Amino acid sequence: MSVLDFSPAPDAAPARQRVLAHGRTEFRLLVRNGEQLLLALVIPLGILGLGRFGGGRFGTLAVLAPSVLALAIWSSGFTSVAIATGFERRYGVLERLAATPLGKSGLLAGKMLAVVAVVVGQLVVLAAVAVVLGWRPHPTALSLLAALLVAVLAVGTFVGLALALAGRLRAEATLGLANLIYVVLLVGGGLVVPVGRYPSALQPVVETLPTAALGAELRAAALGQALAWPVLVLLVWLVVAALLARKGFRWTA
Amino acid sequence: MNIREPAALVVDAVSVGFGDRLVLDTLTLQAQPAALTAVLGPNGAGKTTLVRCCTGLVTPDSGRVSVLGHRPGSAAAAARVGLMPQSTGAWSGIRAGELLRYLASLYANPQPWSALVDRLGLRPFLDTPYRRLSGGQQQSVNLAGALIGRPELVFLDEPTAGMDPHARRATWEVLRELRAAGVAIVLTTHAMDEAEALADAVYIVDGGRVVVAGTVPELTRGGSSLEEVFLAHTRVRAA
Numbered sequence: 506m507s508v509l510d511f512s513p514a515p516d517a518a519p520a521r522q523r524v525l526a527h528g529r530t531e532f533r534l535l536v537r538n539g540e541q542l543l544l545a546l547v548i549p550l551g552i553l554g555l556g557r558f559g560g561g562r563f564g565t566l567a568v569l570a571p572s573v574l575a576l577a578i579w580s581s582g583f584t585s586v587a588i589a590t591g592f593e594r595r596y597g598v599l600e601r602l603a604a605t606p607l608g609k610s611g612l613l614a615g616k617m618l619a620v621v622a623v624v625v626g627q628l629v630v631l632a633a634v635a636v637v638l639g640w641r642p643h644p645t646a647l648s649l650l651a652a653l654l655v656a657v658l659a660v661g662t663f664v665g666l667a668l669a670l671a672g673r674l675r676a677e678a679t680l681g682l683a684n685l686i687y688v689v690l691l692v693g694g695g696l697v698v699p700v701g702r703y704p705s706a707l708q709p710v711v712e713t714l715p716t717a718a719l720g721a722e723l724r725a726a727a728l729g730q731a732l733a734w735p736v737l738v739l740l741v742w743l744v745v746a747a748l749l750a751r752k753g754f755r756w757t758a
Numbered sequence: 759m760n761i762r763e764p765a766a767l768v769v770d771a772v773s774v775g776f777g778d779r780l781v782l783d784t785l786t787l788q789a790q791p792a793a794l795t796a797v798l799g800p801n802g803a804g805k806t807t808l809v810r811c812c813t814g815l816v817t818p819d820s821g822r823v824s825v826l827g828h829r830p831g832s833a834a835a836a837a838r839v840g841l842m843p844q845s846t847g848a849w850s851g852i853r854a855g856e857l858l859r860y861l862a863s864l865y866a867n868p869q870p871w872s873a874l875v876d877r878l879g880l881r882p883f884l885d886t887p888y889r890r891l892s893g894g895q896q897q898s899v900n901l902a903g904a905l906i907g908r909p910e911l912v913f914l915d916e917p918t919a920g921m922d923p924h925a926r927r928a929t930w931e932v933l934r935e936l937r938a939a940g941v942a943i944v945l946t947t948h949a950m951d952e953a954e955a956l957a958d959a960v961y962i963v964d965g966g967r968v969v970v971a972g973t974v975p976e977l978t979r980g981g982s983s984l985e986e987v988f989l990a991h992t993r994v995r996a997a
Contacts, residue, residue: 507870509877511939513910516866517837526863534849597847604813604841606864608833756815
């Protein structure tokens with residue numbers, strides 16, 4: 506057995522190893538959390554079930570399935586990250602890890618890796634279930650590429666907004682507000698309900714929301730279309746979110 | 759107190775204000791390799807802000823901090839420093855063993871994991887989620903986390919708070935071994951007996967300033983205990 510030796514021999518592991526280790530740890534913690542699982546899978550699966558067995562009252566799978574994929578990205582990119590980060594800040598996790606070789610940038614990179622892994626897992630499960638329930642998308646290479654680009658921009662935007670919120674407010678306030686924003690934009694943010702179904706006076710406002718941009722692009726992609734405006738909307742939001750997170754984030758409670 | 763070079767930690771006339779409140783006021787101290795430096799002060803004296811200046815989480819308004827010759831928070835400094843924060847410092851749902859394996863993976867030459875676990879008595883609760891550990895067990899895990907990267911300089915913020923007397927004495931023994939191995943230790947504590955038993959240098963801080971400093975024999979030369987010296991030089995604050 507190796508012997509304990511307290512003589513100093515400090516050296517950081519390679520950056521890739523550090524970021525992967527952090528990503529793996531956050532991923533495990535996210536998927537073990539029951540509340541996160543509710544947001545990530547149970548609610549989206551429930552909406553898919555309503556689409557399949559609701560007799561058309563809640564919309565068809567052609568609209569609901571891509572909308573649910575958008576919802577999954579929204580819940581994991583924004584709500585889960587905001588709540589988890591708020592408590593990491595409160596519990597001193599961020600303070601401790603910022604003082605390790607992981608550092609602030611490694612912590613953010615690892616966190617992003619964990620979110621991407623969760624989102625990919627969600628999309629695979631939800632898309633497979635939707636297909637089993639009868640969803641038959643008709644994407645083209647271009648529409649898939651546009652959807653992928655918008656999904657990446659959306660994850661970056663949502664994580665940035667989540668960090669801006671969690672880095673500023675108390676953990677309990679973040680928990681409440683992140684859930685409230687989740688529900689408000691789920692219903693009124695063009696995420697699950699297409700923008701065209703909102704009152705005409707509201708449509709120009711809803712179209713500027715990042716959730717609406719994501720929902721519209723994924724629904725269009727399933728029909729083989731690629732839209733340009735969601736890319737522009739999300740690019741603007743990504744810059745805004747990054748600036749807000751950079752300016753407002755505090756590592757300590 | 760003699761100042762030796764090169765010090766592991768140099769805090770030179772550091773001031774930090776939050777709004778109208780001056781938290782650190784031209785605070786100056788040093789910590790040497792192979793020595794335990796105790797920073798004593800009442801609640802609100804600025805000890806936690808001092809540690810945050812040394813880990814790069816708070817940027818001083820004026821003054822200079824040098825951590826092993828590097829800027830606080832820089833990659834070169836972070837790789838060589840161990841931190842045991844005062845607050846919990848871990849995800850509530852992570853298992854103790856999982857946390858330590860993760861922290862070990864951030865370093866190229868971590869302590870042999872199993873040996874450190876046995877030395878600090880962590881094995882019985884390695885599979886317990888952090889939130890279910892007692893306060894003393896959490897402190898032991900945090901201490902292991904601070905030492906796992908074989909640091910040159912460790913910051914220990916109230917390291918024995920919540921520990922039972924056995925665990926406390928065992929921790930003191932670990933700190934003595936660290937010092938003997940050449941590690942620079944910066945310890946913030948309210949426990950006067952801890953400082954008296956362990957410290958090579960003591961800085962008593964109040965209102966963000968060092969109000970008195972010296973070795974324990976120097977500070978207690980007039981026959982006063984360290985606690986009496988502390989009480990004589992610090993003020994009571996409203997809770």
